[in-house]
Amino acid sequence: MRRAASIIALALAYFAATHTVEASDEPAAAVPVLTVCQALRGASQYSSRTVIVVGRAVDAAEGGWLDEGCGLVLTFGDRKFPPAISTAYDADETAAPPALPKGFKWDKRAIERALAEVQATSHLQAKTSWCAVYGRLEVNPVRQIDLGNGRSVQTVGYGHGGGAAAQLVGPVDGVLRLKGK
Secondary structure, eight states, rough: OHHHHHHHHHHHHHHHOOOOOESSOOHHHHTEEEEHHHHHTTTTHHHSSEEEEEEEEEEEETEEEEESSSSSEEEETTTTEEEEEEOOTTTTTTTOOOOOOTOOOHHHHHHHHHHHHHHTTTOOOOTTEEEEEEEEOOOOOOEEEEETTTTEEEEESSGGGBBBBEEOOOOOEEEEEEOOO
């Protein structure tokens, strides 16, 4: 299972580094463009919906993340989570990602507004970049995982070590690397 998550995370990172997706001044139909903190603050509104999330992308051997330095702390049960969304997911435990619609174009204006908001509280560090990621936001950090043979385990959080309160399940071509300060 970890191998599938690692492969998906590496594929997303590779695609973002090597491909440019067309941006447009024309908005994408009804896909909200959100910062990481907006997505997490609006979790009840956006959970299980297709969104575009803009944030600082962190790619590591343990997986990928979008984060923002807005100071938000999410609490589920006795766990506290930083403002981060895992972009690595286990394909064996997750429904298939939404595909980009035919003729999809990124909403350049909305993404630039969201990026400016993220950059007001966040700065690039080593091995980070600005990205917009298209995908389905999943916010249910306390969940049961079927282990087979009638066994299951409860887990809290998404990504490596359950370090995020949400995950973004997106297609490999759903990453737009952004330029910015």
